[in-house]
Amino acid sequence: MTIKGKDLNDLELDKLLAAVSAPQLPIDFEARLARRVAASATNNIIPFPQRRAQPAKISFRLPMAAALAASLMIGFWLGGSGQTTSLFEGLTETAMLGPSQDFAPAGMEDLGSLDADDQT
Amino acid sequence: MGALLAIREVKNEAGPDWPSASDAALLEAATRRNQQAFAVLVSRYYQDVFRVTWRLNGGHGDADDVAQETFMKLWANPGQLREAKALKGWLLRVASNLVMDRYRQKPMLEIAAADDVADDAASAEAQTDLSFVSRTIDRAVADLPERQKLALTLVHFEQMSNIAAAAAMEVSVDALESLLARARRGLKENLGPKGHQLLSVLEAGQ
Numbered sequence: 001m002t003i004k005g006k007d008l009n010d011l012e013l014d015k016l017l018a019a020v021s022a023p024q025l026p027i028d029f030e031a032r033l034a035r036r037v038a039a040s041a042t043n044n045i046i047p048f049p050q051r052r053a054q055p056a057k058i059s060f061r062l063p064m065a066a067a068l069a070a071s072l073m074i075g076f077w078l079g080g081s082g083q084t085t086s087l088f089e090g091l092t093e094t095a096m097l098g099p100s101q102d103f104a105p106a107g108m109e110d111l112g113s114l115d116a117d118d119q120t
Numbered sequence: 121m122g123a124l125l126a127i128r129e130v131k132n133e134a135g136p137d138w139p140s141a142s143d144a145a146l147l148e149a150a151t152r153r154n155q156q157a158f159a160v161l162v163s164r165y166y167q168d169v170f171r172v173t174w175r176l177n178g179g180h181g182d183a184d185d186v187a188q189e190t191f192m193k194l195w196a197n198p199g200q201l202r203e204a205k206a207l208k209g210w211l212l213r214v215a216s217n218l219v220m221d222r223y224r225q226k227p228m229l230e231i232a233a234a235d236d237v238a239d240d241a242a243s244a245e246a247q248t249d250l251s252f253v254s255r256t257i258d259r260a261v262a263d264l265p266e267r268q269k270l271a272l273t274l275v276h277f278e279q280m281s282n283i284a285a286a287a288a289m290e291v292s293v294d295a296l297e298s299l300l301a302r303a304r305r306g307l308k309e310n311l312g313p314k315g316h317q318l319l320s321v322l323e324a325g326q
Contacts, residue, residue: 019253
């Protein structure tokens with residue numbers, strides 16, 4: 001016999017809590033989850049992008065190779081005929097000594113005329 | 121194509137007898153994207169997860185979605201679990217967090233509507249029904265604050281020890297016991313004198 005008008009005691013509350021509803025488990029839970037897992041597994045595959053075939057650049061490479069070969073041949077020819085010496089004659093001296101033989105900086109000769117007494 | 125073949129190999133990986141394998145072995149296999157091992161983990165724990173989400177949802181239909189989402193989070197990164205023995209607690213914690221997030225985003229309007237229906241049906245005849253007792257207790261539990269409801273669910277309905285429940289909730293055992301005490305006190309106060317009537321109906325029906 002229960003006493004009315006008062007709150008439940010712990011034992012009574014436990015009896016009531018034992019009467020709570022129990023959920024009905026979904027039947028196809030595992031199957032649906034397995035499908036989601038399988039779908040996510042395939043979605044995770046990221047294919048590498050296919051590289052496009054590059055068009056041949058013969059039109060550019062051929063003139064470039066011809067120009068390089070021609071310059072090489074001219075270099076050999078000039079070197080073999082000894083004309084490089086005459087071509088660069090005088091240039092080496094100019095490059096080393098410069099266009100002017102006067103190396104003294106302008107105005108340097110005036111420094112000797114300065115006296116310490118003139119300085120303030 | 122190589123990746124596809126690799127996944128197919130992992131999926132069909134010849135491992136140990138998965139149903140009898142330990143959680144640690146299953147988790148390790150799941151980390152290698154073994155779907156068979158993961159399916160065993162699901163079958164081992166989905167009932168626990170579903171019951172807790174159902175209870176926290178107040179019997180709402182979202183419980184199924186939340187439970188599925190919980191396991192998808194595990195599948196997304198099984199390696200995030202440091203210890204396999206904490207798997208159940210981790211699952212229940214993730215599930216409860218998902219429920220609370222959904223509750224914040226979408227108040228349980230449908231549950232409130234269902235409660236109204238239950239109130240209308242609460243005739244004198246219906247009050248003698250045992251199902252009425254169950255529904256009333258369900259509603260009283262559902263009205264508890266979230267943390268108290270979770271503590272009560274784990275310890276009382278899921279029969280978890282205080283230590284395991286505290287670990288699942290990431291609180292101290294003292295804090296869990298405090299939550300439990302407040303939950304029980306809240307239930308007693310909410311039920312009030314009606315609790316004795318319900319108990320009488322329950323005892324009469326047994």
